[in-house]
Amino acid sequence: MITFNISQWRAWAPGLQSTSDWQGWSQARQPFEPGDAAPDVSFLPAMQRRRLSHLARMAFAVGWPLAEGLQDLPLVFISRHGETPHTFAILSDLANAQPLSPTRFSLSVHNAVIGLWSIMRGSTCEMTALAAAGDGFEQGMLEAAGLLHEGAAAVLVIITEERPPQAYRDWVKDVPFDYALGLIVTPGDDWTLSLSEGSAPVANEPHALHWLRSLLCGQSTCTHRWNNRTWNWHHKP
Numbered sequence: 001m002i003t004f005n006i007s008q009w010r011a012w013a014p015g016l017q018s019t020s021d022w023q024g025w026s027q028a029r030q031p032f033e034p035g036d037a038a039p040d041v042s043f044l045p046a047m048q049r050r051r052l053s054h055l056a057r058m059a060f061a062v063g064w065p066l067a068e069g070l071q072d073l074p075l076v077f078i079s080r081h082g083e084t085p086h087t088f089a090i091l092s093d094l095a096n097a098q099p100l101s102p103t104r105f106s107l108s109v110h111n112a113v114i115g116l117w118s119i120m121r122g123s124t125c126e127m128t129a130l131a132a133a134g135d136g137f138e139q140g141m142l143e144a145a146g147l148l149h150e151g152a153a154a155v156l157v158i159i160t161e162e163r164p165p166q167a168y169r170d171w172v173k174d175v176p177f178d179y180a181l182g183l184i185v186t187p188g189d190d191w192t193l194s195l196s197e198g199s200a201p202v203a204n205e206p207h208a209l210h211w212l213r214s215l216l217c218g219q220s221t222c223t224h225r226w227n228n229r230t231w232n233w234h235h236k237p
Contacts, residue, residue: 001195002145005188007154010062011212012039013179024215034177048120054178055083055111055162060120061167062182063158067121070154070184074126074147075114078140078159081172083108088165114208126152134174135226137207141193144185157183159208181208192234201225 015035016022026034039061041049052060059077067073082205086108093100106112111129118127132139137159142154151216160180164172203210209222209232214222 002142002193003191003192004141004148005058005186005190006183007186008066009182009215010066010185011179011181012058012061013177014038015135021071022212023216025171026213032177033176035188038052039180051107051116053086053112055079055160056107058115058160058162058178058180059113059158059182060117062160062180063117063156066182067156070156071206072125072146073123074128074152074155075117075123075159076128076130076140076143076147076155077111077114078130078132078136079110079113079161080131080133080136081161081164081175082110083112084162084168084172088167101167133226133230135207135224135231137211138193138195138224138231143184144197145193148185148187153186155187157186161206176205176209179206179209181212190236192232194232194234196230196232197228201232207231 005185013034014037016025017040039057041052041057041060041064043064044060056161077143085105085177090104090108110131113221114127114129117123117214121237128143130136130143140159144157147155158180160176161175161185163175201223203224205213210224214233215235220235220237224231
């Protein structure tokens, strides 16, 4: 069992930027139809923005405002699927016997986002990129709790996923739309996360989005199951 506080959160999806947008999403009875909006990274110089993929832009859009004013802020970045559009483009070039782009390859690796974050913020703090399974959100919170235990005053956690290219969609079915969620995690006991065995309902949406829906609906508990792992969230009222 681990305990922590979440002092701030920020989320982004096409058409969902503000807290009130997400509040409406959490209470809507109809499936969400994403728009075509792009993440706002206008706080970066144009030369830096051009280096960011869509996935990176989502991560920066939620993470950068949360990190403002915080020094020595470790980062835990989570994405199950990562830069699938970059990877697919590289594989397509290989299949067509085309020369490969070194830049595209360097931006396709799983730690590319935290590398860009480190460069653009001039940060040398601990940074971790995780590619866990369906419970990567909880695995990332474990990593954050470990950093808090080692003395970090706060940890930035970012989880983001992008809809994959059409060729992958028969296999990748756990990304209903592009989304990113950022959290500032600090020491405390407002939140408890524990792991147990046993049966529990499987969430019909990614864990991060299900957690956010539960939070916005005022629920104090949230349970996620992945394989034989059952994660139990509890928030003090």
